[in-house]
Amino acid sequence: MPTITRVLVANRGEIARRVMATCRRLGIDTVAVHSDADAHLPFVAEAGTAVRLPGDAPGETYLRADLVLAAARASGADAVHPGYGFLSENAAFARAVLDAGLTWIGPSPESIEAMGDKIRAKELMHAAGVPQLGRLEPGAVTEAELPVIVKASAGGGGRGMRVVRTLAELNEAVRLASDEAASAFGNPTVFVEHFFERGRHVEVQVVGTDDGVVVLGERDCSLQRRHQKVVEEAPAPGLREETWRALHEAARKAAEAIDYRGAGTVEFLLDAATQDFFFLEMNTRLQVEHPVTEQVFGVDLVAAQIAVAEGSPLPAARPEPVGHAIEVRLYAEDPGADYQPQSGRLGAFEVPDVDTELAVGTAAEGLRLDAGFAAGDEVGTHYDAMLAKVVAWAPTRRQAARRLAGALRRARLHGVRTNRDQLVALLTDEAFLAGDVSTAFLGERSWGGGSAGVRPAAAAAALALAEAARAARTVQRGVPVAWRNVVSQPQVTAFEVAGSGSGAEERVEVAWWGGRDGYVLDGHTVVAAAPDAVTLETDGVRSTYAVVVPPGGVGAVDVDGPQGHVELRVVPRFVDPADAVASGSLLAPMPGTVVRVAVEAGARVGAGDPVLVLEAMKMQHTVAAPHDGVVTEIGVAAGQQVAAGDVLAVVEPAEDREEQG
């Protein structure tokens, strides 16, 4: 097999960076492909060569096998690494890569196909003697078999899965899952199996070589929300020796059954109560959570994949896992609002005391960051909302969890809402620390996050804003802030802070006094204040808050303090009434009479569609929709007199967020 010299990474974000990091270390050139939305992300900048895939949607870009292959040819790549997701488990793509004379860094197309069809895979595993859960006929499920879960045959990553607890829901769930599977994977086939309320998700890392299958221990990925993994660790806590030995053996059998080559993961459902386990599926690619295995085994799995692909010996790995590694996935999402993906510009993105990035850390304990973004990057909603993976490893599980929680707490993440607080809460949760994990764990608890830190953070923000305003003064620069010779009232700085849970905005007002003796605040002594840092003393305890104020004092203030990060939105002192009406409101441009209303409330309209016609000064004026959307309100009727500035109708913009691939 040829030695690989230039790898095209058919992926994006952190995994593209991760693969390229190993390539660089091995002396291999790298080629990135990127969508337009990703053009400025670090993985593009770091690649030796980059090829643009025009467009943003995955279907136009990262899922276009033809474009990716053309990019490989154009850039002179001799191998393709698919990362995870996108084309990584697309047998046709793997075959096309091989047909093009390139090296495919992954299992054979046959292996991908064998495991790609979940129903066929289960048959294969059954034959190989890998324990599995019986499949149920959707039409023949009995009350005793509830609850059940409906899954897409061709799916992965939780998409299309539905838990059914009453028979009445079953048909609808099957239909919905089938529709979703059809749209997401192009295959509507679904199946049904028993659902364990306190199941654990345990998976085994394998690397298939010409000399047999190497098993690199197991991982526990039970902590999930909406079937998306959030926390992963290795080894899996609390397994009896016979359990993990049996798991490893089952995984080996599974891989051997299809003569598997390269890195793969065999996933099992493990009943927390009995530690019985059942084959779920095999992922024929590198997993998102591969770093925890890398850290406990001290092996670079990307290097292992490349070694297998080019027929060189595997890098050395420890025979047994050492210590414990925990990974969290830092998402741009709002856990308080049903994990809605968030977008925005990352004002700050700093994780403190990182020992290694995108590569295996070799010390006995440490912190690893695999991030797809850097400060200043725009986070969009075209793709997965994961910003980074943060991994801590240490001799014990509790030490690793503490290290990770500490780093996350002190991380500076500005501009988009993240699940950081939830992760910290998870990592410090006593049940989690005791190893009591299951896939139901996240759903059973409320993760709204406390608001204890909001008031002092708002106080710090108010003073930082005042200091920034002082620094920006053009006159009376030497005069103390808010000095008054006749004091009548405090200065009031108002903020809005997104409330926990519902996402409702909460108003926080800070009353403060300035003047000769500096800042005075109820409940705090101000030790120091600057535009970027404020130190407050509260009940004898000093805390310093790092503050980032927006230019001109308008916009979001980010405060990082001992209680974590708080984003506050400055409530402007004044709002131009012209701006205060609901966005999307159509205002009468002049006084007149409504001649005709062209649409009804609830109607969908495109930008420029007439909404109504107004007659004024003997001229008819068409009032058109300013953007695509839905008419949520019609405030007037034909024949009605209106005054200039009256709200005629409201057109709410269409949801511009695309379903992500």
Added chain:
Amino acid sequence: MSAHREAMLEKIAALDAENAKAVAGGGEKYVGRHHARGKLLARERIELLVDEGSAFLELSPLAGWGSDFTVGASLVTGIGVVEGVECMITANDPTVKGGASNPWTLKKAFRAAQIAAENGLPTIALVESGGADLPTQKEIFIPGGRMFRDITRASAERRPTIALVFGNSTAGGAYIPGMSDYTVMVKEGAKVFLGGPPLVKMATGEESDDESLGGAEMHARVSGLADHLAADEHDAIRIGRRIVARLGHRKARADAELGAYAEPDLDPDGLLDLVPSDLKEPFDPREAILRIVDGTRPGVGPGANAAFDEFKPLYGPSLVTGWARLHGRPIGILANAQGVLFSEEAQKATQFIQLANQVDTPLLFLHNTTGYMVGAEYEQGGIIKHGAQMINAVSNSTVPHLTVIMGASYGAGNYGMNGRAYDPRFLFTWPSAKSAVMGPAQLAGVMDLVMRAAAEAKGQAYDEEGAAGIRAYVEQQVEEQSLPFFLSGLVYDDGVIDPRDTRTVLGICLSVIDNQPIRGTDRFGVFRM
């Protein structure tokens, strides 16, 4: 705590209490009623109007003190920064008799207009006044016309005038928006007409209502008196700020041109220990100066090295003169050291004032004087001539003058040291100050001697007992009338300030002064030699 400090803190507490009376305006009931109508108080409007975190130097807060009217005279005036522009802001206090003007209101408003004129400031009037306080109309009506004259003269001098009308501005008051360059009226709040419905009915028989005669909507859409229709009070203030932002105002000397400076060499807090409660005891004004002016800064160039460079330190030592900087701006300082002014001090002051005019440098006068020396030796030495020289120099000097009355300010010393009659740009008083033609005890004593001589001349017996009573009465009355609150009540100063705020107050004043170019004179009156 020193006795001086204890006495000063007591006086400051009294000052705070008097200021609080002005802030309280018409009191809880009327404040509550005003708020219940969804309206903002005068100072709430000002707080919103000025730039966030900027200073507001309130002027004449104690106007009307000691009179039958509420302290503050139902008007708030002061200098605030709006969109980076130093503006004269006036705001009627509608909680005090509906914001009606009394004679003190007028005095305070005129003083504000004078400061705006002398320093080239735009003016912003926050209008809500029921007009004249009718029982005192005889003291208001005729001189009050000047208010409108001042507005249009300001405009003629290209000093923009802005009226934000929140409520009543009727009859004569209607000319405030009427004369202003820019007028903003609050929807459903402003009421601007010459005559209200009853007066119109009486005059012409016409039936009308407030809105059609003077509503904001009417003035914005029909009469054109309002340039802007504000949705509410906040909106009016927002529009007012936008107007100022577009004035293109430029200071004669931008703050950016000033060099770096250090905070004072001595802690301003020490000013509390400085002034003896008995003003007969002198104190070293250098102790005050070094707590007020910029500190010593290492390096070269202006402002570096020495905080205060004394001029003629060995001559006329009862008056300290010298150069310093305050917030980076150069000033010349004249400060009384031993109370009495002799010929040497008067001549030294005369020369120093001339020097400041040669280099266009403002002057700061720090009062603690008992007046010019009397006695045969001094009269023969020409003390009148020399005092006249000093008064000549002070009167004709055209560099801006600032005056702070720290302690005593008696007799012609008040004049020579640039008292109110000599039109300093700003004059502030410490709570420890006293101003009168002479000290109360001396005055009573002089009266006693004069009366005794008169009785003797007439060959009458001197009524010792009656004279003692008169003496005590006069002494007490003069004492009361020489105190800061009383004089501030008469608008004989621009405010009584906490000594620790002196640097800030003067810093604001010097910054305000820089809105106009500074040009010293080369013409004085004849110096009698």
